[in-house]
Amino acid sequence: MFKVAGALLVIVAAGALGLLVAGSYARRPQELRALQSALSLLETEIVYAATPLTEALEQVARRSESCVSGLFARAHAGLASRTGSTAQEAWERALNEYYPNSYLRPDDLAVLQGVGKILGASDRQDQAKHLRLACERLRTQNLKAEEEARRNVRLWRYLGLFAGLAIVLILV
Amino acid sequence: MVYMGQLTEVRPGHRLREEVIGFFPTTIRALLGQLPASAWSVLEEVRLRVHKPLILSRAGGETMLTGEGLPTGDPGRAYRVSEEDVVRTVELVTGSSLYAVEDELRQGFVTVPGGHRVGLCGRAVVEGGRVRTLKYLTGVNFRISREVQGVADQVLPWLIRGPRTMYNTLIISPPRCGKTTLLRDLVRQISNGVPRLGFTGLTVGVVDERSEIAGCYRGIPQRDVGLRTDVLDGCPKAEGMMLLLRALSPDVIATDEIGRREDVEALEEMLNAGVRIVATAHAASVEELGSRPVLRDLLQRHIVERFVVLEYRHGPGAVRRIIDGRNFETVEAIQCSR
CATH class of the missing domain: 3.30.450 (Beta-Lactamase)
Structure with a gap:
């Protein structure tokens, strides 16, 4: 009786682990897509409406998907507090808090750090150019991430389950 | 005094x-x-x-x-x-x-x-x-822009014509003499009315091209510009005056630092529509104003009925002179020790 329960437990745990890893592969493209649309929202605010950055970030935080809105909300809070920090500092602080809890890779982080360097610091044309470039780079990362996800999601799902089964078989 | x-x-x-x-x-x-x-x-x-x-x-x-x-x-x-x-x-x-x-x-x-x-x-x-x-x-x-209420008190009696009307006024002074401060207080008092002078308030339209008069932030005046005042913020003066005239039917239009030809043309347009004007211009004196081609027109056609000249002596707004726009004679000189 205990043996069966134990075996089930092992299988479920290993399966869940596999799903978790698979999930992380699926999450990254999702997050990258959300970031792309958030950045193009920001571009619209900046280029067409010339909304001041603090307000623009707030707007983007409100309208973007929940997995990335935290980044923009933090950057907005950092700027709005008027503690004398620059847009770049506020953005980097927000990134530092956001990155560890995200599914992004160092490559993706580098693109976002690049955004911080120019944020608000030039005229509209220039802002548009840089934001579009960042979007483009995120798009290529996304293509790669999706390809990777396709390969790995199924693999890890089954891998977890079968590893669980294998362990059970060995122990029995 | x-x-x-x-x-x-x-x-x-x-x-x-x-x-x-x-x-x-x-x-x-x-x-x-x-x-x-x-x-x-x-x-x-x-x-x-x-x-x-x-x-x-x-x-x-x-x-x-x-x-x-x-x-x-x-x-x-x-x-x-x-x-x-x-x-x-x-x-x-x-x-x-x-x-x-x-x-x-x-x-x-x-x-x-x-x-x-x-x-x-x-x-x-x-x-x-x-x-x-x-x-x-x-x-x-x-x-640093200051808001000093009451600076217009001494000049107001010379600018008011009756309970519901006033003279077309141009404030002239070199930079940093408190032109805008005076204009803002004038706008506030014209808009609120001055019971002491039996003057009831008029509807004032302010074209605030550089957000200096009302100090608008996101369109809301951060300064007290009176209860009957509409502020058109960040709008080019000439266009703004026309817009206000069409849209908000003001009795008085106030604007800062006129100097371009289109500003003067817009001012004339206001006069034709029967709207009174309060404006400012950069110049040390009425004579100097006359040496600027665009503004000379204003003088020659006697559009402005009252000039208020500010001089920088002991501080901003220290000396004021009120000059009649028809014969260019000093109506009143005000010494104020602020």
Whole structure:
């Protein structure tokens, strides 16, 4: 009786682990897509409406998907507090808090750090150019991430389950 | 001497300090924060230039600050402004949004919440012979805008014609004499009405091209400009006057610093529509005004009925002269010891 329960437990745990890893592969493209649309929202605010950055970030935080809105909300809070920090500092602080809890890779982080360097610091044309470039780079990362996800999601799902089964078989 | 009204500074030194130091980076904030409230209440400008001493100017003089925030006259001991200081100040005054102040930057300054004007200097980026924007900003002049209620008290009796009408008025003075301060108080009193003079309030339309009169932030006046005042913020003057005339049927239109041909043409348009005008112009005297081709027209056609001339003697708005627009004779000279 205990043996069966134990075996089930092992299988479920290993399966869940596999799903978790698979999930992380699926999450990254999702997050990258959300970031792309958030950045193009920001571009619209900046280029067409010339909304001041603090307000623009707030707007983007409100309208973007929940997995990335935290980044923009933090950057907005950092700027709005008027503690004398620059847009770049506020953005980097927000990134530092956001990155560890995200599914992004160092490559993706580098693109976002690049955004911080120019944020608000030039005229509209220039802002548009840089934001579009960042979007483009995120798009290529996304293509790669999706390809990777396709390969790995199924693999890890089954891998977890079968590893669980294998362990059970060995122990029995 | 005429009746001296009660002058009230709407924001005393300590409140001004809180409001203004937020626009400076922490290094400079630490220095400015140590100035006593009394110093703040006379402070007019804070000037930052890369690698040069930090200079504060007030009515009739200037001072530098040491690294400890103490006043000094010796440039050798004064705190030197770093490149970083200027870059950060620019970030703070533009709200980290250079792109949002492009149009203002083209004119060389931006207006910040609270109505203060910040002049910026650097390298101009020219496109097709016109300044597109400024880059490599190296100089900042933070001009503190004050709101003093009651400055118009002495001149008002000369500008009011009856209970519901007034003279077309032009305030002229060199820079830093309190032109805008006087205009703002005039607008407030014309709009609210002056029971003391039996003057009921008129609807005033303000075209505030540089957000200096009403100090609008997101369109809401941060200054008291009266209860019957509509402010068109950030709009070019000539176009703004026409827009106000069509849309809001004002009795009086007020605007700052006229000088371009289209401004004068718009003013004439206002007169034809029976709207009264209150405006300001840069000039030291009426004669000087006459030497500027565009404004000469205003004089020759006797459009302006009253000139208020401000002179800088002991401080802003110290001496005022009211001149009749038909015969250019001084109607009244007001000495005020502020």
